[in-house]
Amino acid sequence: MDMATALRDLGVSDDVLSSAEKEQLDRDGYLPLEGILSAEEVSGINKRLAELTAVEGDRAGLEVHQEKGTDRLADLVNKDARFEVCFSHPRVLGAMRHVLGEFKLSSLNSRAALPGEGHQGLHADFSHPVEPGAYEVCNSIWLLDDFTPENGATRVVPGSHRRGTMPGDEMANPADDHPDQILLTGKAGTVIVFNSHLWHGGTLNRTNTPRRALHAYFALRHLPQQLDQQAHIRVQTYNRLTPAQHFILAVTGTN
Numbered sequence: 001m002d003m004a005t006a007l008r009d010l011g012v013s014d015d016v017l018s019s020a021e022k023e024q025l026d027r028d029g030y031l032p033l034e035g036i037l038s039a040e041e042v043s044g045i046n047k048r049l050a051e052l053t054a055v056e057g058d059r060a061g062l063e064v065h066q067e068k069g070t071d072r073l074a075d076l077v078n079k080d081a082r083f084e085v086c087f088s089h090p091r092v093l094g095a096m097r098h099v100l101g102e103f104k105l106s107s108l109n110s111r112a113a114l115p116g117e118g119h120q121g122l123h124a125d126f127s128h129p130v131e132p133g134a135y136e137v138c139n140s141i142w143l144l145d146d147f148t149p150e151n152g153a154t155r156v157v158p159g160s161h162r163r164g165t166m167p168g169d170e171m172a173n174p175a176d177d178h179p180d181q182i183l184l185t186g187k188a189g190t191v192i193v194f195n196s197h198l199w200h201g202g203t204l205n206r207t208n209t210p211r212r213a214l215h216a217y218f219a220l221r222h223l224p225q226q227l228d229q230q231a232h233i234r235v236q237t238y239n240r241l242t243p244a245q246h247f248i249l250a251v252t253g254t255n
């Protein structure tokens, strides 16, 4: 198996993204893809996340990261077949190929910003700036609620992936508003692909209900994964997935 074969087997043809979509991703560093999940898929995923959050309790998210004021879960690859779409959808994988070329899943997690919580400093998901075009990591946020100006929609500074600086280089406090920031609002079922070198962050949820999302995070194939998929893959997950999906996860068997 190689990258081209895996992507072909998963239906990633050359036209999964239009030229305008590719240009937006290059220029602004993010691209909303509407209607990727149906309402039924969104509600099935939300139901499963609620079950996992209840079962895992204080340990929820520990495989990768816990964050005060949020419900996080990690290693979703192994926690339900409903999450497979996050590392298999042709449009999302086409966007990853456009940004990264040869890539693999780094981690698949969920994050719900709880009422009155969720604000983050602007950050990039990488330790240092890279030359425009030499991108190493790319994320996708899967909206499981409508993202609104009130409920903690993600903020981004368009074009900042090409800036050659990190937020802390330019801002006294990256938790502050940035004059050029915008909010990524949209309908549940939308996926917003964003270059992880783009300055971004969660915002405060001012509503009474959690703002839920999945993060499917991808990286160049030579980089360590945020969650070592080979170390975590369960036999039943491995057996359910296709060789192309194994390639995207960079798993070669069970342990």
Ligand SMILES: O=C(O)CCC(=O)C(=O)O
Binding pocket: 111, 120, 152, 153, 154, 155, 200, 201, 202, 203, 213
């Ligand atoms: O969930 C969000 O709105 C963004 C989260 C994020 O950027 C992070 O956790 O690093």
